[in-house]
Amino acid sequence: MGILDRFFKSHGPDWGVHPDDHKRPAADAPLRTLPVPEKLYIPMQQHVGGPARPVVLVGQAVLKGQLLAEAQGNISAPIHAPTSGRVVAIGEITAPHPSGLAQLAITLASDGNDTWGERQPVVDPFSLSPAEIAKRTAAAGVVGLGGATFPSAVKFNLGKRLKVSTLIVNGGECEPYLSSDDCLMRYRASEVVDGLRIIMHAIGAGDALVGIEENKPEAIAAMKLAAEPFGNVRICPVPARYPMGSDKQLIQTLTGKEVPADARAAEVGVLVHNVSTCAAVHRALRLGEPLIERIVTVNGGAVATPGNVFAPLGARVADLLGFTGLTQEPARLILGGPMMGTLLPHATIPIVKGASGILAFDAREARVPEAGACIRCGSCTRACPMGLLPLEMANHIRAGDLEGALRYELSDCIACGCCAYVCPAHIPLVQYFSHAKGELSARERSKLRNAATRRLVEQRLARLERETREKAAAAAKRKAERDAAKARAAGTSVTEASP
Amino acid sequence: MLIAILSLTLLGSLLGLGLGVAAKKFHVEGDPLTAEIEALMPGSNCGQCGFPGCPGAAAAIADGSAPVTVCPPGGKALAQALAAKLGISIDLGEVADQGPQIAAVAEEICIGCCRCIKVCPTDAILGAAKQIHNVIREACTGCGNCIDRCPTEAMTMQPVPVTLQHWIWPKPEMVGA
Numbered sequence: 001m002g003i004l005d006r007f008f009k010s011h012g013p014d015w016g017v018h019p020d021d022h023k024r025p026a027a028d029a030p031l032r033t034l035p036v037p038e039k040l041y042i043p044m045q046q047h048v049g050g051p052a053r054p055v056v057l058v059g060q061a062v063l064k065g066q067l068l069a070e071a072q073g074n075i076s077a078p079i080h081a082p083t084s085g086r087v088v089a090i091g092e093i094t095a096p097h098p099s100g101l102a103q104l105a106i107t108l109a110s111d112g113n114d115t116w117g118e119r120q121p122v123v124d125p126f127s128l129s130p131a132e133i134a135k136r137t138a139a140a141g142v143v144g145l146g147g148a149t150f151p152s153a154v155k156f157n158l159g160k161r162l163k164v165s166t167l168i169v170n171g172g173e174c175e176p177y178l179s180s181d182d183c184l185m186r187y188r189a190s191e192v193v194d195g196l197r198i199i200m201h202a203i204g205a206g207d208a209l210v211g212i213e214e215n216k217p218e219a220i221a222a223m224k225l226a227a228e229p230f231g232n233v234r235i236c237p238v239p240a241r242y243p244m245g246s247d248k249q250l251i252q253t254l255t256g257k258e259v260p261a262d263a264r265a266a267e268v269g270v271l272v273h274n275v276s277t278c279a280a281v282h283r284a285l286r287l288g289e290p291l292i293e294r295i296v297t298v299n300g301g302a303v304a305t306p307g308n309v310f311a312p313l314g315a316r317v318a319d320l321l322g323f324t325g326l327t328q329e330p331a332r333l334i335l336g337g338p339m340m341g342t343l344l345p346h347a348t349i350p351i352v353k354g355a356s357g358i359l360a361f362d363a364r365e366a367r368v369p370e371a372g373a374c375i376r377c378g379s380c381t382r383a384c385p386m387g388l389l390p391l392e393m394a395n396h397i398r399a400g401d402l403e404g405a406l407r408y409e410l411s412d413c414i415a416c417g418c419c420a421y422v423c424p425a426h427i428p429l430v431q432y433f434s435h436a437k438g439e440l441s442a443r444e445r446s447k448l449r450n451a452a453t454r455r456l457v458e459q460r461l462a463r464l465e466r467e468t469r470e471k472a473a474a475a476a477k478r479k480a481e482r483d484a485a486k487a488r489a490a491g492t493s494v495t496e497a498s499p
Numbered sequence: 500m501l502i503a504i505l506s507l508t509l510l511g512s513l514l515g516l517g518l519g520v521a522a523k524k525f526h527v528e529g530d531p532l533t534a535e536i537e538a539l540m541p542g543s544n545c546g547q548c549g550f551p552g553c554p555g556a557a558a559a560i561a562d563g564s565a566p567v568t569v570c571p572p573g574g575k576a577l578a579q580a581l582a583a584k585l586g587i588s589i590d591l592g593e594v595a596d597q598g599p600q601i602a603a604v605a606e607e608i609c610i611g612c613c614r615c616i617k618v619c620p621t622d623a624i625l626g627a628a629k630q631i632h633n634v635i636r637e638a639c640t641g642c643g644n645c646i647d648r649c650p651t652e653a654m655t656m657q658p659v660p661v662t663l664q665h666w667i668w669p670k671p672e673m674v675g676a
Contacts, residue, residue: 045663099666371671397670428671438667445665446576453640454542456621463622 012239013253015385017418019176019242019339021215026299027179029307031187034323036083036110040314041093042068043105046352047143048150049075054106060087063117065290068106071138077151077353078141080290081108082312084115096335096352100345108314119288125198130160133202133285140284141291141353146170146181146245146274147336149354152281155271159203162266167205168254169196171212171219171275172238172245175337178357180295181275183308185212185219188279189226193233195278198285200232203271207232209254210275215240242339243416247272249385261412276356296320296351301362302330311351317358318347330360339417372425380419380429386412390419394432402436410436533561539580540570543620545642547571560585572641574599600656601639602646606631608653615645615654 045051052069056062062081069079088109095103125133138153159167169192173181185192196208210227212220214237227233238244238253248259250272257268265272276294283289292313299306304325311320317333333344335355351358380390389408396404413433420429537557544552548569550559559565560581567581567589576599582589602615602623611629616622623639626632636659645654 095663097663097666098668099661099663101661101663101666103663431668431671434668435670442665442667450538450540450542452638453621456623456638457543460620460622 013241013244013249013385015383015387015418016241016243016249016416017383017421018240019421021240022177022299023179023182023215026177026297026306026308027182027216029305031183031295031308031310032323034309034311034315034320036112036114036312037315037319038110039088040082040085040108040110040312041105041316041350042079042082042108042314043093043095043103043350043352044069044079045095045103046079046149046313046354047077048148049073049077051104052076052079054090054104056087056090056106058087058090061085061111062087062108063115065119065292066117067290068108071141071151075151075154077143078139078290079106080141080292081117082292082314083108083110084113084117085110094345094349096342096344096349096355098342105350121288122285125285126201128285130156130202130204133198134160137202137281137284140280140289142277142280142284143291143353144274145276145280145294145354145356147340147354147356149352152273152277155273156199156202158264158266159205159271162264162269164203164205164266164269164271165207166255166270167196167200167203167208168247168251168265168270168272169208169210169275169278170245170247170250170272171210171216171223172250173216174213174240174242174245175339175341175356176242177299177359178297178337179299180297180308180356182216182219183295183297184276184279185216186222189219189222191279191282192223192275193226193230193278194286195280195282196233196273196275197230198281199273199278205271207234210235211238211244211250211254212236213238213240213244242418243385243414246385246414246416248414261409291353294351294353294355296355297357298324298360299357300330300334300360301365302326302328302360313353314350316348316350317344320351320358321347321360326360328362330366331363332359332361332366334359334361339421340415369426371427374425374427377424379422379424383418383422385416385418386414388413390429390433393436394427394429397432397436402440405433405436406440410440413437530558530561533557535584536560536581539573539577539584541572541577541640541642543572543640543642545572545620545640545644547642571643572599599659600641600643601636601659602634602641602643602654603657604632604634605653605655606633608651610651610653612650614648614650618644618648620644 050073053072054069056068064081064084066081067078068081071078085108087106089107092102093105095101122128134153134156137156142152143149144152171181171185200208210223212223220235220237223235227235236254243249247265251265251270252258255270259265259268280291293310295308296311297308298320304327309320309323333347334341335344336342336357338359374391376391384390393405393408393410410433415430415433417430423429537554540553540557542553546552548556550556556565556569560567568578570577578589609631611626611631613626613628615632616624616626620642621638621640623635624632624645625635643656646656
C-alpha cells in the first residue's frame with residue numbers, strides 16, 4: 001500500500017459526501033410537544049403500496065387510536081385517529097409529494113379531550129409467535145420511518161422467510177439538518193432497544209447491530225446504556241458520511257457485506273430497520289398504541305426556535321411552524337432532509353408517517369445556482385456511493401436514450417443526491433434520474449397494460465363464440481323438442497284414427 | 500479451357516447450394532418488424548385507424564403505407580415509440596393529441612340500454628339492462644367505440660387523471676449543449 005493510499009484510505013469510506021450537518025443547535029434543544037391542533041388532515045397514502053380505504057363516515061365520532069382506514073392489498077398499511085374527535089370531511093387535499101397533486105384524506109376535528117379508545121397491550125411480547133407480532137405490527141400501521149415508509153410487517157415476514165441472522169438498526173440519520181432519530185435515541189433509548197429486541201424475535205435474528213453516526217455522542221451514550229443488559233445488541237458508532245443512513249452503505253460499513261445489485265438486504269442475511277420504527281414497534285406491542293404521532297425536526301434559517309417537536313400525524317406544516325415561530329417568510333419549505341426531501345408548494349400540507357423533518361429555509365439557504373454545462377470533471381463518479389457514472393447516465397437521458405442510461409445501471413441509483421451536491425456545474429442530476437426511472441416504469445406499465453388488453457380481447461372473443469354456440473345448441477334443442485312433440489301429436493292422431 | 504469451365508461450374512454450384520441451404524435454414528416466417536410493431540399497439544382492434552384491427556395497422560406501418568401517427572388511442576406516446584422503432588423522425592406538433600383518454604359515463608343521463616357494452620372490445624363497461632353503467636378504468640383502452648352508440652350522449656371521453664402513483668418527474672430544462 002502506497003503512502004498516498006494510506007493517507008486517503010484511513011479517513012473512512014471512499015464514497016459519499018460530507019456536507020456541513022447543521023444539526024445543532026436544533027438537536028440539543030429539548031423535545032417539545034405540539035398541542036393537538038383543532039383540525040388534523042390525515043392522508044390515506046402515507047406508505048409505499050396501496051392507499052388505505054376509509055372505514056369511517058363523515059360526522060362519525062372517533063376515539064384516539066381508532067381505525068380510520070384499513071389496509072388495501074398485500075403491501076399497504078392501516079391509518080388510525082391521532083386524537084379523539086369527529087370526522088368532518090373525507091376529500092382531497094394537497095399531498096406531501098413533489099407533484100403537488102391532490103390525494104384522498106380524512107379531516108378530523110379534535111374535541112380537545114384526546115380520549116384513548118380501546119388498547120390491547122401485551123405484557124410479554126416475547127411469548128408471542130413471530131406471526132402474531134407481525135400481525136399486530138401490521139394492525140398498528142407501523143411503516144419504515146427512515147423515509148422509505150415500507151410496511152414493516154411485510155419486511156418481518158420476508159426476514160423470517162429468508163433466514164436473517166442479523167438485525168441492523170439504522171440510527172445513521174446522515175441527512176443534514178435532521179435530528180429526530182438523534183432526539184428519539186437520547187430521550188427514548190429504552191423504547192428503541194425494546195423494540196429492536198421484539199423485531200429480532202419476530203424475524204428470528206440472533207444479534208443486532210445499531211449503527212449510529214459519530215456526530216451523535218449523546219445518542220450513542222444513551223443507547224449504550226440502554227443496550228448494556230443485552231449481550232446480543234451492539235451499538236456501533238460509524239463515520240459521519242452522507243449517505244451512511246442508506247441501508248446498503250450501512251450494511252457494508254457494519255458487516256463488510258455488499259448487497260448485490262437487484263437483491264434485497266435479506267439475501268445477505270441482514271435486515272435493516274430504522275430506530276424510529278423500533279420505537280413504534282415497542283409502542284404497538286407493549287402499549288397497544290398504533291402509529292399516530294412522531295418526532296419531527298423543525299429546522300432551517302427561517303425558524304425562530306429550531307428543535308424537535310413531538311406531533312400528531314395530520315398536523316399541518318403551518319401548525320408546526322406556528323409553534324416554533326418564524327423569523328421571516330421561508331424562501332423554501334422542504335419535508336424531510338435537504339438532500340432527499342420533498343419540496344412543498346405551501347404550508348397547508350399535513351405531516352405523514354415518513355416526515356422526519358420540516359425545513360424552512362431562508363433566502364441564502366434556498367439559493368439554487370444556475371445550471372451550466374457538464375465539464376466532465378468526474379466529481380460525481382467519486383461521490384456516488386453506488387459506484388455509478390452519473391455524468392454518463394445524465395448525458396444519455398438528456399439525449400432521450402433511456403436504455404443507454406440503463407446500461408450504466410440506472411436502476412442501482414438510490415437518488416441520494418451526492419452527485420448533484422458535488423457537481424461544480426450545478427446540473428440537476430437527480431432530477432434526470434428520477435425522470436428516467438419514472439418514464440421507464442411508465443413504459444413497463446404500458447407494456448403490461450397492452451398484454452392485459454390483449455387478454456381481455458381474447459376472452460371477449462371466446463365469450464362471444466361460446467354464446468353463439470350455446471344459442472345454436474339451445475335453438476337446436478328447442479327444434480328437436482318441437483319436432484318430437486309434433487311427431488307425438490301426429491302419432492296419437494294416427495293411433496286415434498286407425499281403429 | 501476445360502479447367503476454367505469446370506472450376507467456374509463447381510464454384511457456381513457450390514455457391515448456389517450455399518444460398519439454397521441458407522434460404523431454407525434462415526427462413527423468416529412473415530415480417531418480424533410487423534410483429535414488433537404489433538406488440539407496441541394497444542391491441543384492442545378498435546378500427547379507428549381504418550385498418551382491419553391492430554395487426555392490419557401494424558402491417559401497413561411496417562411496409563410504409565400508413566404513417567406512424569395512425570393510431571388515435573395510442574396518441575403521441577405510441578407515435579414516438581413507433582418512430583424510434585422505425586428510425587424515422589416525425590413532427591409531433593401535427594399529431595392531434597389530448598393525451599391518453601378513457602371513456603366515462605355521466606350517471607345522471609345513462610338509461611341503462613346496454614348498447615355500449617356490446618361494442619366495447621375489452622369488456623370494460625359494466626352494467627345490465629336499466630341499471631346505470633360504469634367504465635372499468637383499468638380495462639378501457641380509449642378506443643371511443645362506445646361514444647357514438649350512446650343514445651343519450653352519456654358517454655364521453657375524458658383525459659386519464661394523473662395520480663400520485665403515475666406522476667413522473669419532468670425532464671430538466673436543457674442547459675448548455
